[in-house]
Amino acid sequence: MLKKSICTFCVILLCLPLLSGCWDSLDIEKSATILGIAIDKVESGDAQETGKITHFDEDDLTEEMIRLTAQISVPGRIPLGPETGGGGGEQEPVWVLRAIGHTIDDAMLNLQQELADEIFLGHLRIIVVSEEIAREGVERFNDFLRRQPEVRRTTWMVVSKEEAARYMEVAPKLERVPGLYVTAMVDNAVDLGKFPNDFAGIFWSHLSSKGQDGYLPYLKIKDEDNIEIEGLSYFKGEKMIGVIDPIEIGLFMGAINQKQGGYGAFIQVPDTKERVLVRAERRNTKTKTAIKDGKPEVHLRIRYEGEIEEKTVGNINIDDPKIIQKIEKQATKETTAALKKLIAKLQEEESDIFGFGERIRAEHPSYWNKQVKTKENWHNIYKDIDIHVEMTTHIRRVGMKEK
Amino acid sequence: MAKPKGITVAQTTAILISSIIGVGVLRLPLTAVQAGDTGAPLVTLLGVSVASVGVWVVAKLSMRFPNQSIIEYSEVILGKWLGRLYGFLMIAFFIILTGLGAREFGEVVVTAVLKETPIEVIVIVMLFMATMFVRHDLHTFAYIHSFYVPFILAPTLIIIVLSLKNANPLYLQPVFGNELNINAMLYGVLIVASLFQTGFIVSLIFPAMEKPEKAMKAGMWGIAVTSVLYVMVVVAILAVFGPEEVKKLNWPTLELTRATSFPGKILQRLDVVFLAIWVTAVFTTIFSGYMFTIRSLSQLLKLRDHKLFSMFFLPIFFVIAMVPENVMQMYKIIETVGAWGLVITIAPIFLLITAKARKLPAKRSGA
Numbered sequence: 029m030l031k032k033s034i035c036t037f038c039v040i041l042l043c044l045p046l047l048s049g050c051w052d053s054l055d056i057e058k059s060a061t062i063l064g065i066a067i068d069k070v071e072s073g074d075a076q077e078t079g080k081i082t083h084f085d086e087d088d089l090t091e092e093m094i095r096l097t098a099q100i101s102v103p104g105r106i107p108l109g110p111e112t113g114g115g116g117g118e119q120e121p122v123w124v125l126r127a128i129g130h131t132i133d134d135a136m137l138n139l140q141q142e143l144a145d146e147i148f149l150g151h152l153r154i155i156v157v158s159e160e161i162a163r164e165g166v167e168r169f170n171d172f173l174r175r176q177p178e179v180r181r182t183t184w185m186v187v188s189k190e191e192a193a194r195y196m197e198v199a200p201k202l203e204r205v206p207g208l209y210v211t212a213m214v215d216n217a218v219d220l221g222k223f224p225n226d227f228a229g230i231f232w233s234h235l236s237s238k239g240q241d242g243y244l245p246y247l248k249i250k251d252e253d254n255i256e257i258e259g260l261s262y263f264k265g266e267k268m269i270g271v272i273d274p275i276e277i278g279l280f281m282g283a284i285n286q287k288q289g290g291y292g293a294f295i296q297v298p299d300t301k302e303r304v305l306v307r308a309e310r311r312n313t314k315t316k317t318a319i320k321d322g323k324p325e326v327h328l329r330i331r332y333e334g335e336i337e338e339k340t341v342g343n344i345n346i347d348d349p350k351i352i353q354k355i356e357k358q359a360t361k362e363t364t365a366a367l368k369k370l371i372a373k374l375q376e377e378e379s380d381i382f383g384f385g386e387r388i389r390a391e392h393p394s395y396w397n398k399q400v401k402t403k404e405n406w407h408n409i410y411k412d413i414d415i416h417v418e419m420t421t422h423i424r425r426v427g428m429k430e431k
Numbered sequence: 432m433a434k435p436k437g438i439t440v441a442q443t444t445a446i447l448i449s450s451i452i453g454v455g456v457l458r459l460p461l462t463a464v465q466a467g468d469t470g471a472p473l474v475t476l477l478g479v480s481v482a483s484v485g486v487w488v489v490a491k492l493s494m495r496f497p498n499q500s501i502i503e504y505s506e507v508i509l510g511k512w513l514g515r516l517y518g519f520l521m522i523a524f525f526i527i528l529t530g531l532g533a534r535e536f537g538e539v540v541v542t543a544v545l546k547e548t549p550i551e552v553i554v555i556v557m558l559f560m561a562t563m564f565v566r567h568d569l570h571t572f573a574y575i576h577s578f579y580v581p582f583i584l585a586p587t588l589i590i591i592v593l594s595l596k597n598a599n600p601l602y603l604q605p606v607f608g609n610e611l612n613i614n615a616m617l618y619g620v621l622i623v624a625s626l627f628q629t630g631f632i633v634s635l636i637f638p639a640m641e642k643p644e645k646a647m648k649a650g651m652w653g654i655a656v657t658s659v660l661y662v663m664v665v666v667a668i669l670a671v672f673g674p675e676e677v678k679k680l681n682w683p684t685l686e687l688t689r690a691t692s693f694p695g696k697i698l699q700r701l702d703v704v705f706l707a708i709w710v711t712a713v714f715t716t717i718f719s720g721y722m723f724t725i726r727s728l729s730q731l732l733k734l735r736d737h738k739l740f741s742m743f744f745l746p747i748f749f750v751i752a753m754v755p756e757n758v759m760q761m762y763k764i765i766e767t768v769g770a771w772g773l774v775i776t777i778a779p780i781f782l783l784i785t786a787k788a789r790k791l792p793a794k795r796s797g798a
Contacts, residue, residue: 042559051548174679177543180700181690229672229690230597236675383601386673390469390604397609 057103059148063122064207066097066156066192067169070128094161095128096135097193099207100143101151121205124196132172149178153211155185155228156247158192162261162268170232170266181229184214187261187268189248198253210255214245217257221290221308222274224281235266238403239385239396243280246271262379265403269377272370278308279367282330283382285313292337295362298354302342306334306359306423317387319395324388326415332363335425345431352423359421371415378407385410437641438573440649445577446719447486447633447653452583452660453716454535455626457682457709458762459661460668462626464677466619470608471674474616475665478623479658483651486630488779490650493637495786497644501634501779502730508786517778518731521631522724524772526744528628529720530751531765533557536713538758539682544706554752558745560714561721565741569639572722579711586708587660590701591667594691598670609674625769626661630654631776632719635726681758721748 070093100123127142129135140147155173157166166185173179188195195210203209217223223245234242241263248258259271260280272280278291289308296303316327336355339346346352374381385406389396400406438446463471463478489501496504501521506514537553545553564575608616630653637646668683671690680686688705692698725740755761 050545051552052545177546181686182692182699225597233671233673233676236679237673238675386599386601389609390601393605393607393609401610 054146054148058145060143060145061101061103061148061151062098063101063151063205064099064154064156064196064210065152066158066188066194066196067132067161068095068097068158068192069093069160070095092164093128093130094132094135095126095193096132096139097124097126097196098139098147099124099196101205122196122207124193126193132169136172149176150180152179152183154195154207154214155183156188156192156195156210157185157244158188158190159246159261159268161192162187162244162263165266166263166268167235167266170235173228174232181227181232183228184211184245185228185231186210186214186245186247189246189258194249195247195255198249198255200254210247213247213255213257217245217290221281221286221288223257223260223277224284224286234381234383235263237383237386238400239380239387239389239406240383241265241379241381243381244268260381262374262377262381264377264379264407269379272373276366276370279363279370280381282308282311282313282332282363283328283367283371285311285315287311289332289334293359293363294340295355295359297339297344297346297351298358300342300344302340302344304339304346304355305337306355306421307337308332308334309424315384315387317384317391319392320414322395322399324384324392324395324409324413326384326387326413328415328417330367330417330419332359332419332421334359334421334423335427336423337427346426347431352426356421356423359423360419363421364417364419367417367419371417375411375413375415378411380406380410384413384415438569438636438639439641440645440652442573442577443633443636443640443646443649444652444656445580446573446636447630447650448656449576449580449583449712449715450629450632450719451627451653451657451716452712453629454532454539454713456661456664456712457539457684459623459626460665460677460683461680462619462622463665464669464674464683466616466622468608468610468674469603469605469669470611470616471669471677472603472662472666473606473608474619475623475662476658477620479627479654479661481620481624482627482630483654483658485624485627485776485779486633486650486654487647488783489631489634490637490647492779492783492786493634493646494644495783496638498638500638500727500730501782502727504786505782508782508789515731517775518727521775522727522731524768524775525631525720525724525727526747527751527768528772529717529724530748531755531761531768532629532713532717532720533748534752534755534761535765536710536717537752538761539685540706542758543682543685543702551749551753555745555749557714557717558721558748558752561718562741562745564718565721565725566738569636569722569726572718573636575718576715579715583708583712583715584656584660586704587664590688590691590705591663593693593701594667594671594687597690598667599673600670602670602673603666621770621773622766623661625766625773627654627657628769628772628776629716629719630657632723634779635723 102121102123125139127135127139129138136147197206199206200209203212214223218225231242231244234240243260243262245257246259246261248256250256257274259273260277261268261271275291275293287310289311292305292307294303295306310333312331314329318325336346400409460471463474467474502518505517509517533554536557537550540553541550633650637643640646664684668677668687671687677683685702688702689700691701693701724744725737728740729737755764
């Protein structure tokens with residue numbers, strides 16, 4: 029009898045860990061799901077706002093303060109399908125909260141202090157960093173984001189022209205959840221060939237690589253509640269140093285062999301004053317590197333395929349293959365010049381967003397091991413390497429109109 | 432008990448595959464990249480080759496002594512006491528390996544998924560599950576392994592293929608790595624090889640095979656499949672992240688699944704799928720280690736049955752699992768143990784040479 033009860037006891041004891049259910053269960057309505065965060069600099073007046081939450085003594089911390097604005101989805105108010113009826117429109121689907129801190133995690137903990145539910149970052153879709161902060165360096169955020177197991181690498185990071193916090197509140201008509209609109213914006217830009225695929229994971233890889241610098245979308249708020257991709261912010265190391273225009277993103281995508289074209293450009297028809305809008309449809313790039321007289325050299329051979337989408341009102345007909353050929357030549361000339369200018373500018377600022385350094389590292393390891401080795405060295409060398417651009421443009425289509 | 436029908440070649444292959452693929456796959460790319468930079472696939476390949484020598488030797492030995500396991504024939508070859516010492520070392524090594532494997536598993540789960548659950552519970556549940564299953568004989572063992580193998584291989588392959596859309600082939604060059612350091616590379620090769628040590632379990636299975644003369648075939652197939660998979664994992668991770676980024680990640684394989692999404696936005700992150708498979712993979716590995724330990728011990732002590740020990744080892748594994756203070760220390764220990772373990776898993780070469788020199792199996796066949 030005793031033996032039997034001991035046996036039963038043991039079985040029950042062993043079943044305990046197996047039957048206790050999920051220790052980590054967290055109901056969706058009890059977690060504060062953050063969809064987007066924005067990181068800004070703190071104006072000097074706000075610094076005193078924070079309580080003693082993560083530090084014993086304020087003076088010990090030298091790190092500059094940042095302000096974190098988080099967009100938390102309100103459970104039950106995120107529309108799951110198309111809106112039916114007009115009733116639910118009044119309630120905001122998200123709640124925007126602010127916290128300041130010395131680091132991103134510090135700010136998160138301060139935020140948690142004023143939130144009843146546990147912060148959940150598994151659905152974080154967008155990280156907006158203000159230009160001010162980006163220019164000071166982004167590596168201080170990356171550490172937390174890489175360590176945090178909930179954050180996906182497919183989250184997007186963007187740089188904003190103005191205060192990043194505003195992006196958490198702009199509410200365009202197309203999407204009821206503001207944060208998701210910004211994400212959709214960059215995601216669709218990739219699909220439309222307007223921006224290279226560059227989610228946070230790719231950006232981090234670029235930052236780590238010895239022969240490449242990172243780049244991020246540069247956004248701007250237009251007319252109070254709309255957002256525009258204003259260009260591409262390029263980095264040198266972890267610091268953002270400048271912005272290139274959208275049309276140059278097209279050129280840049282050509283240089284890094286992103287096949288889908290999305291930008292169009294006005295091209296002057298030779299011998300006339302008229303212009304046609306040529307849109308790049310596909311690009312194909314061959315990059316060759318060589319070491320000549322102990323100096324790296326890059327040869328880019330870009331082949332554009334495009335379509336004439338529109339011509340400005342005028343007399344010139346574009347139904348003649350010869351004219352098309354002239355336009356092709358002109359387009360080549362203009363784009364080559366523009367790309368050369370872009371490359372020269374980036375070389376001068378020592379930002380190798382093209383990843384030419386990676387190419388040298390991969391294809392000429394003996395040179396790299398002897399002369400380069402580090403990112404700093406590469407920046408110095410990159411500044412005055414020769415980059416040759418050779419382009420061809422082929423116009424395949426003129427649309428549905430004869431002349 | 433009636434003498435059961437033997438284990439088939441396919442089953443042996445499956446056992447080998449699912450025993451080898453385990454916790455190590457999460458850190459393998461990091462080890463390889465630390466050792467060889469962009470030469471990581473090469474390091475992996477070399478590591479695999481070292482491991483396959485081990486399996487080849489064990490298969491050779493098993494074909495010489497078709498009815499005996501390594502514990503039994505090492506006594507024959509080396510003499511009673513030396514052989515027993517070797518057997519004992521092997522068992523001790525497998526106990527530590529299995530315990531640390533369980534810990535590594537718990538560590539990943541607690542860091543990445545179940546942050547609230549105590550690591551002790553995760554480790555003990557995993558070990559307990561293995562305890563339940565080791566009570567059965569080798570046939571059940573073989574069935575369990577062959578059942579799980581497709582669930583380990585197929586999803587892993589799918590994840591690798593899907594991740595390749597973010598791959599950059601430049602990160603795979605140069606094949607020898609940028610900062611080639613022969614010493615670091617050789618060390619890396621050994622550490623990668625040590626990931627294959629659970630494959631040593633086949634020394635236990637070979638004697639139970641239906642056709643022991645096919646041991647070599649099963650062994651080589653098992654090694655081939657795992658090495659192709661491991662090299663693919665390393666290539667995919669290196670191409671997606673680049674060498675410098677991989678060095679910053681604790682478990683690059685897990686990170687890969689977090690950076691990969693299923694097309695059409697069906698699944699935006701694959702880590703959930705991957706972790707489910709991976710739990711299975713870890714289970715089969717721990718299961719094998721456990722089985723090896725208690726079977727070998729019962730053979731060493733000349734017992735008829737191994738069930739006796741099944742419960743007995745649970746606390747031992749658990750205590751070993753709890754020894755390391757933190758992840759960093761755990762990996763230091765695992766590296767050291769793995770490196771020493773290579774001595775044990777390479778030792779069969781000497782067994783084979785001695786056996787050849789003493790022309791042993793001919794005299795004692797049927798012993």
